[in-house]
Amino acid sequence: MEALLSLAFDNLSSYDGLKIRKGLRQVEGLLAQICLSTPSRSRSSSSPTKPNGHKRSDSKLSPDPSDAPTDEHDGPDRKSLSDLGDDPAFREFFKLQEGFEWNVALRLINTLDRLMAKSSDGQNDLLILSALDAIQGVLLLHPPSKSLFSREQYMNLLLDLLEPVNCPAIQSATLLTVVVALIDTPTNTRTFEALDGLLTVTSLFKSRSTSREVKLKLVEFLYFYLMPEVPSIPWADARDSVPAMLQRSPSKLASAFGHKRGHSRADSSVSASARSRAGSESEGTLSTDEKQALLGRHLSSVEDLVKDLRTSTPFGGVL
Secondary structure (H helix, E strand, C coil): CHHHHHHHHHHHCCCCHHHHHHHHHHHHHHHHHHHECCCCHHHHHCCCECCCCCEHHHCCCCCCHHHCCCCCCCCCCECCHHHHCCCHHHHHHHHHHCCCCCCHHHHHHHHHHHHHHCCCCHHHHHHHHHHHHHHHHHHHHCHHHHHHHHCHHHHHHHHHHCCCCCCHHHHHHHHHHHHHHHCCCHHHHHHHHHCCHHHHHHHHHHCCCCCHHHHHHHHHHHHHHCCCCCCCCCCCCCCCCCCCCHHHCCCCHHHHCCCCCCCCHHHHHHHHHHHHHHHHHHHHCCCHHHHHHHHCCCCCCHHHHHHHHHHHCCCCCCC
16 A cells, blocks of 8 residues: 555655546545445456456456446445444555655645645646645545644635635635635644634635625535534554544544443553543533634624524434
């Protein structure tokens, strides 16, 4: 996997658009292999063999164009979170992300920074969209990488992409990336607020030049922002079999590594320590009422949004 990442990083660090596109596709291909399961044995056993005696499904990294599925049921299935804990590829990927050298999110953010410095054109916009999509995927697979956006310089990149000079597609994709970066990460939300992110979002919402599609995304973002927060570091068992950064992850991925609620007395001191850390983290969280007050400085109809949020319960009725 290091060889695949090294090749992708070399392309991502280039200033040539074609190489950057190739690097983004290599990252997407790697993430796809982790997220998608291989075809069933019965399907692969019935696949025709090639002249050299190998079955068509044998080649995963260099697929033959003739191997394309003939119908929608022939393609690989999506893996559930419970399957990831038993996936060696995912475990290796997750462990590699803990270090600076192989962290994909950091490389993608640096690539995004270089793309934003280039002149705006259709091809460059497509590369920015691909980079944003890849960042979303990496942050979902490796939640600890979200901590990168607690740094002002990286959060500012996303806020710059929300400026009116950018096309609606980039603005919409950026809003989704911001949501992924803020989920279960109050520290990032505080950075977003400190950089006048609320002013940026509400100004874009009020602007007559903002497209209807983007305004709908902005309303969804405001609903999300007003949700009550949870600590960045929830309770988790410290176990040798679980990667260190995963123990600090608020994601459901922790359960994919066999995290269980029940534990022995021998683990009680570790669990108590973890809960203590979670309690200290909760000091940096804000309630819906507190965030309503912050948002109310820039938008007059926040009270109606909160009422609608509590009445319609669009996020599963957690309020």
